[in-house]
Amino acid sequence: MKQTLVMARQLGLVSCHDCHLLSHMPELSANHAAYCPRCGGELHQRKPNSIMRTWALVIAAMIFYIPANLLPMTITSSLGSTQTDTIMSGVIYFIHEGSWQIALVIFTASILVPFMKIIILIYLLLCVQFKSIRHPKELTRLYRLTEAVGRWSMVDIYVVTILVALVKLGLIANIDAGPAAIYFASVVVMTMIAAECFDPRLIWDALEKQHE
Amino acid sequence: MHQIACHECDLIHTIPPMPESATARCVRCGALLLQSKADSINRTIAWTISGLILYAVAITFPFLAIKSGSIVQQTGLLSGIQQLFSQDIIPLAVLILLTCVLIPLMQMFGLLYVFVPLKLNIRVKFAINVFRLFQHVKPWSMMEIYMLGILIAMAKLGKMATIVPGLAVIAFGLLIFVLNFAITAVDSHMVWERLEGEP
Ligand SMILES: [Zn+2]
Numbered sequence: 001m002k003q004t005l006v007m008a009r010q011l012g013l014v015s016c017h018d019c020h021l022l023s024h025m026p027e028l029s030a031n032h033a034a035y036c037p038r039c040g041g042e043l044h045q046r047k048p049n050s051i052m053r054t055w056a057l058v059i060a061a062m063i064f065y066i067p068a069n070l071l072p073m074t075i076t077s078s079l080g081s082t083q084t085d086t087i088m089s090g091v092i093y094f095i096h097e098g099s100w101q102i103a104l105v106i107f108t109a110s111i112l113v114p115f116m117k118i119i120i121l122i123y124l125l126l127c128v129q130f131k132s133i134r135h136p137k138e139l140t141r142l143y144r145l146t147e148a149v150g151r152w153s154m155v156d157i158y159v160v161t162i163l164v165a166l167v168k169l170g171l172i173a174n175i176d177a178g179p180a181a182i183y184f185a186s187v188v189v190m191t192m193i194a195a196e197c198f199d200p201r202l203i204w205d206a207l208e209k210q211h212e
Numbered sequence: 213m214h215q216i217a218c219h220e221c222d223l224i225h226t227i228p229p230m231p232e233s234a235t236a237r238c239v240r241c242g243a244l245l246l247q248s249k250a251d252s253i254n255r256t257i258a259w260t261i262s263g264l265i266l267y268a269v270a271i272t273f274p275f276l277a278i279k280s281g282s283i284v285q286q287t288g289l290l291s292g293i294q295q296l297f298s299q300d301i302i303p304l305a306v307l308i309l310l311t312c313v314l315i316p317l318m319q320m321f322g323l324l325y326v327f328v329p330l331k332l333n334i335r336v337k338f339a340i341n342v343f344r345l346f347q348h349v350k351p352w353s354m355m356e357i358y359m360l361g362i363l364i365a366m367a368k369l370g371k372m373a374t375i376v377p378g379l380a381v382i383a384f385g386l387l388i389f390v391l392n393f394a395i396t397a398v399d400s401h402m403v404w405e406r407l408e409g410e411p
Contacts (some may be wrong), residue, residue, distance in 0.1 A: 005223060005240065006223070006224050007217075007221075007222040007223055007224065008217035008222050008223075008224050009222055011224070013215075013217065013224070014217075015216070015217035015219060015222070017219075018344045018347065019344075019400075019404040020216060020217075020219060020401070020404070021404070022215050022216055022217050022224075038404060038407075038408050039340050039344060039404065039407070040340060041344065078372070090368070093368075094367070094368075097370065099367060102364060102367050105360075105364065106364065136221070136241070137240070137241055137242070140220055140221065140241045140242075140243070141242075143220075144220075144243075147351075151351055151352075151354060151357065152357055152360075154311070154354055154357050155357050155360050155361050155364065156361075157304065157307070157308075157361075158308070158312075158357060158358045158360075158361025158362075158365075159361045159364045159365045159368065160304075161292075161296055161301075161304055161305075161308055161361075162276070162292070162361055162362060162365040163365055163368065163369070164295070164296065164299065164301070165287055165292035165293070165295040165296055166276060166278045166285070166287055166292070166365070166375065167278060167369070167372075167373070168285065168295075172280060172281075172283070173280070173372055173373070176299070177299075177301050177304065181301070181304060182301075182303055182304065185303065185304060185307055189307075192351065192352075196351075200220040200221065200241075201219075201220065201221055201222045203221070204221040204222060204223075204240075204241070205222075
C-alpha cells in the first residue's frame, strides 16, 4: 500500500462526519450547506466553529469546577446531627478508613480527571491557535485520551444519587444531594461536549501550511 | 479499492479490500480508520436480543436493598430515579434516566431497527437516521460507570448500613458486557455501504 501524504481538504474533498464517505466539497455561497450523498449528513471541511465552541464550554466548565469542589456534595442527617461532605472530604474519609484504593478512584475520577481535561483542552486550543507544528501525533493522542476517560468522572454523581435514593431510613439516617452535585454534573457534561466540539484535524492543518 | 480520509488528521488513504476481522489504522496519527468484522449482522442481532432480555430483568426486579439493623428497604432502578424526581433533584434524575436507562435502550432498539432489515434484505425508512443517532449517543451510555458507582456507594455506607445487591444488579452487570459485545460486533463501514441510496 503506497501512501503519499495528502490531506482531503487539499484535493477539495470532504469526509462525512457520520459515515466517513469521501466526496467532493462543492463551492458554497453564503447560507447554503452541502450534504453527504450517502447518508445525507451536513458536510463540513472541519467541525463548524470548533475553536470558539470548545473555548466557551471549557471556560464555563472552569467556572463551574470551583463551586463543584467547594460546596457540599452530600448532606447526611443521622440521629439529629447533620454532616456535609465535599468531594475532597469524601476522599479524606476513605484515607482515614484505610481504603486508599477507593480514595484514589474518587480523587482521580472526580478531581484529577476533570482538572486535567480542562488543562489539556486549553493546551490543545492554544497549540491550534498559535499554529504550533510540534508533536502533532502526541497532541492527537492527548486528545484521544481526554475523549476516552472524561466520562468516568460521572461516577461521583452516581454515588450521590444512589445514596440519596437508597438511604431513607426515617429517623436513623437520611442523605440529601448538596448543591455541588449539579455543578459537578455540569462540569462533566460540558467537558464531554467540549471534547466532541474540538476538531483534532486542526492540529494537523498548521503542519500542512508549513509545507506549502 | 476505495479512498477514505482520516477523521482525526484528514490524511487520505487508499484502502484495499479488507479481509475479515482486519483493522486499518492511519499511517500518520494512528487513528482507527476501519475495522471489518466477521459475521457482523448475526452476531449483532444475537447479542442485542440477549441484551434486551437482561435489560427487562434489570428494570423489573429489585435493584438494591439497604439493611440497617432490622430495617430493610428495597429500590428498583426506576423507583430509585423516581425518588430523585420526587426530591426535586430533577436535572440529576434526568441525567441518570438518560445515561443509564434510556440511551442503552435506544442503542439496542436502534441496532435491531438497522440490523434486522439488513439480515432480511429489506429496506426500512429512517434506517440512516437511526444508525447516525446510534453512533452519536455512544459516549453517553454509561452503565459501566454506574456499576462502579454502586461499588463505591457500598463502601461509603460502610458501618451505617449494608447494601445488598439484588437480582437486577447482576442482570445489569451482565448487560454491560453483552451490550458491549453487540456494539463491537457492528461493522459500521459495511452498514453504511448497505444503507447507501436508501430513501
Ligand atoms: Zn490520521
